[in-house]
Amino acid sequence: MMSKVPKVEKRExxxxxxxxxxxxxxxxxxxxxxxxxxxxxxxxxxxxxxxALFPSAVLDYxxxxxxxxxxxxxxxxxxxxxxxxxxxxxxxxxxxxxxxRRYGPLTSELKRMVAHMSWGKSFEDALQSFGDRVNTSxxxxxxxxxxxxxxxxxxxxxxxxxxxxxxxxxxxAEKERQAQTRPYVAIVYVAFFVFLFTVIMxxxxxxxxxxxxxxxxTSVMSTDEARRLFFHMSTAQALFGGLVAGKMGEGxxxxxxxxxxxxxxxxxxxxxxxx
Numbered sequence: 001m002m003s004k005v006p007k008v009e010k011r012e013x014x015x016x017x018x019x020x021x022x023x024x025x026x027x028x029x030x031x032x033x034x035x036x037x038x039x040x041x042x043x044x045x046x047x048x049x050x051x052a053l054f055p056s057a058v059l060d061y062x063x064x065x066x067x068x069x070x071x072x073x074x075x076x077x078x079x080x081x082x083x084x085x086x087x088x089x090x091x092x093x094x095x096x097x098x099x100x101r102r103y104g105p106l107t108s109e110l111k112r113m114v115a116h117m118s119w120g121k122s123f124e125d126a127l128q129s130f131g132d133r134v135n136t137s138x139x140x141x142x143x144x145x146x147x148x149x150x151x152x153x154x155x156x157x158x159x160x161x162x163x164x165x166x167x168x169x170x171x172x173a174e175k176e177r178q179a180q181t182r183p184y185v186a187i188v189y190v191a192f193f194v195f196l197f198t199v200i201m202x203x204x205x206x207x208x209x210x211x212x213x214x215x216x217x218t219s220v221m222s223t224d225e226a227r228r229l230f231f232h233m234s235t236a237q238a239l240f241g242g243l244v245a246g247k248m249g250e251g252x253x254x255x256x257x258x259x260x261x262x263x264x265x266x267x268x269x270x271x272x273x274x275x
Contacts, residue, residue, distance in 0.1 A: 005105060008063040016055040024052035039224065042231050046268050049239065050261055057257035064255065066105055071138040072171060073103040077110070078142075078164030092117055109134055124150050138167050181248050185259075188245040192237055192263050196270045199230045203275045231271055238263035 031044035077098055084094035095117070099110035109130055116126040124147050131143040142163045149159040203223075239260050246256020 005062060005066045005069055007066050007105065008059050013056065013059055013063070016059050020052050020055045024048040027051065039228060042228060042235075043268070043272075046235055046264060049235070050264055053257050053261050053264075056254070057261050060254050061258055064250065067134075067136045069104040070106050070109075070134055070136050071167070073106045074138055074142065075164045075168040075171070077103055077106060078160040078167070082160050082164070091123055095123075106134075138170060141170075142167055178249065185245045185249040188241045188248075188259070189263070192234075192241055192267070195237060196234065196267060199234070200270065200274045203227070227271075227275055230275075234267040234271060235264065238267045 025048075027044055027048040031041050031048075035041040035044060080098045080101060081091075081094045084097050085091065089097065095110065096114045099107060099114045101107070103110070112133070113126045113130045116129060117123060121129075127143060127147060131139050145163055146159050203226075242258070242260025242263050243253050243256035245259040247253050249255065
């Protein structure tokens with residue numbers, strides 16, 4: 001079944017960043033002018049962070065799934081082209097035949113490539129345009145090999161089979177790397193929730209008794225001050241811990257935006273309802 005994961009253009013990401021940052025800035029400015037010094041000001045800061053990060057986190061995740069689906073279907077595409085050429089088809093006919101099959105989001109890009117060739121574009125130029133549009137890590141590695149083989153006058157069909165094996169081995173290595181780093185991503189979540197549990201236990205036991213001393217001794221931190229301090233600490237840990245989780249799990253800081261949003265929301269709900 002063809003994947004329905006849409007392609008996210010770079011311009012759409014930029015627009016999402018601009019709109020979300022403008023909204024977040026408007027919330028921060030409004031809160032600063034009207035709520036500065038009040039405990040609720042911190043809640044508006046968290047709200048602004050979530051609004052600033054959430055749209056870009058969603059678009060980044062959708063784009064990651066689209067690119068992942070493209071790369072995962074590349075070995076099948078190269079294998080189909082080799083099989084078609086073995087039956088006597090030309091390279092152009094093999095690509096056109098492959099575009100009739102279902103390779104997820106790769107199919108629509110193949111149809112555009114076939115359309116470009118039908119308009120008179122050479123195979124090399126159409127393939128280069130295909131690589132520029134898709135622009136995934138594996139297409140940037142494999143497509144230049146095919147184009148170089150075509151320019152050198154060699155048998156292009158002989159390049160697809162080893163290239164497909166190379167892409168397949170790279171995908172397997174990437175899956176193995178993600179499996180190895182997944183426990184480290186889990187550690188970020190576990191550490192954050194352990195921190196929340198510790199804070200909640202402190203407030204339900206220790207700080208309840210300390211509030212009586214704070215009323216007698218002004219040098220002792222009050223319950224409200226401690227609550228606000230831990231709220232700041234949980235926000236910072238959620239934001240930067242999520243970015244670290246994305247870097248370890250998927251190799252980019254932007255992939256950690258979704259983790260940051262999840263941790264920010266969980267931390268806010270836990271501290272708001274249980275303290």
